[in-house]
Amino acid sequence: MNRFIIAILLVLTAHTGHGADAVTVGSKNFTESYLLAEIAAQLLESRGYRVDRKPGLGGTKICYDALNRGEIDIYPEYTGTIRSAILNAGPEADLDTELKQIGLQTYSPPGFNNTYVLAIRETVAQSGNLTSISDLRRADRLRVAVSHEFRARNDGWNALAAHYGLSLPVRSIEHGLAYKALTDSSIDITDAYSTDGELARANLTLLNDDLGFFPRYDAVWLGRDNLPDDVAAVLALLEGRIDERRMQSLNARVVMDKQPIASVAASFLRETGLVEDAGADTAASPIIDELIRNTLRHIQLTLVALIAASTIGVMLAMVVQPLPRASSALLYICSLIQTIPSIALLALMIPLFGIGWIPAVIALFLYALLPVVRATLTAFNAIEPDHLTVATALGMTNSERRRHVLVPLAMPHIIAGLRVAAVISIGTATLAAFIGAGGLGQPIVTGLALNDTNLILQGALPAAALAVVTDLLFDLAERRLVPAHLRQNR
């Protein structure tokens, strides 16, 4: 038992953070952000820094919160996004002053403006003679689908439509899938970033922002204002090195040519002479290593959440079980938690627990609670009163009753509940990558961002396999622990 507890503690503490001298570089979950972060990471490593990578964080808010809580030191951001999504400031506001007030600072712009553009299929643009955004006013049958973020932002679609007087219906689409949808002709227009790699190579026309709606989105490094000077000095080496065309071509190498991000970053650093031997030792870790690492992390996430949920869930259920009202209240609360969409629950965790491992485990724990609690309550309610009467009549104490009668009789139901909880957790844990907790969701999130099916499968297949194996293990455990006539899943 002691060894078991120590093992759990080891698992629990295995993730604990980076040393004092490590620089944590975050990124959002789209190609360019991954690339810039990787470029910065390799550059820092070449100058002797230890770098902790937290790639693919699911959006501005998550990155910003992570920055505030000191869980990342820098990440690539854009001035326009800082202005509208972080500062909620108008075009006249001075970014540096405003950022200073909340303890943040931008560092060394790499040199390109990645503003939003509207991209339209070339054939549609030609047949409708559409060259600028204003022209969309006379086109009412176009199918518009924009990224979730663009749809929601203050300076996003709604403001654009108001500015230009557009009344086109609009849908949301994952940005990584938008180009595919355009080439498939299932949509006509989407929002894009002016440095997207696809723009150079796909048959798309960029609509002219003739009424000057889009602000500038100059790339910068966003960090807290106490970033060590030497780190800032390394980042400054990148200043002005990447213009729009260069960024487009770097992006294209990832998105179109399917080159690994690490090697594109390395070849950029070599080409610019910033790091002579870049990529020598970063030659993308073999898939199998990555797979093992992600799988172990995934197991770690779900196992800890499951152990917590089963301990606390069973205890809670045992406490409330004699009280029907408390039982239904507990079930109600657990069901309520279950109805919160997983990605929303993960996002809700961030202000409380930051990003990474802990909020992910807590969210998974909350999801696993319902099946455990429900199974335990069912289990205890299903026990024949006569069996309890006999136990009492035999002179058993309460703890003997629990050990010899209650727990063994409840076990089949509880194991069945744990089985459901385990399989749910393994599935839900893939979403934990959105908040930087790693696991098998990491390749899925990255694959979605890069529109890379292979990468998605590298996460999805092992996750599915893990769920199946877990289910089989529970089956095996049931066969060993529960007599045939008492099993729940016969």
Add this chain to the structure above:
Amino acid sequence: MIAELQSVCVDIGERRILHDIDLAIPEQTIVAAIGASGSGKSTLLRLLNGLQTATSGTILRNGQPLAAESLRDIRFRTGYALQQIALLPHMSVRSNIELPMKIAGRDPEAIATRVIALSQRMQLTESQLSRYPSELSGGQQQRAGICRALALAPELLLLDEAFSGLDAITRSDTHAQFLGMRNDEINSCLLVTHDLAEAKRLADYFVILSDGRIVRQGRKHEVLADPQDAYAARLIEQCL
């Protein structure tokens, strides 16, 4: 006296289940509590091992009032079997019979010897012992239930309709096995039944209950010969 009830009343909620019960169970006596369902006879039985508490009156075991501190010990000295048998479904029949002895902290060797002795008396085979209760017939389960009740050689055995729900022949066989242990394994016994024929065959002393009151009690032959009470008379008549 092994057990005594003095002016005991039991209320459950607003309802009075037992009125003013006086009863004494001496050594070496099998007492049958007979009555219709709802007459309070099971409640009466459950008073004796503390499964039911009295609203008023006194319960004595070996002359001592039943107290919470001594309850565990009292229960070790009191066998209990009921109609629904309530063998624990997750344990083999053997483990069920062993359970009271394990709880009471008997050593494993003594437990093994006792299981063999009891199962032979109740005609349970080795292979039946190693099965789960649900794999045995009703009669076999009933006999295993009685083995469990007798495991600690109790001074008082409480049987709550323990022979009901069996077919006539099995029941008669079980009665015979029970009577066969009368002189060694069974000391005193309170047997609750709705069946006067069963009481006649097994008991020495009759207690007839109606609506929570004892309407007649006495030695078996005295009660049969002279019911005194109208309900008792009807009950006896039915059986003849």
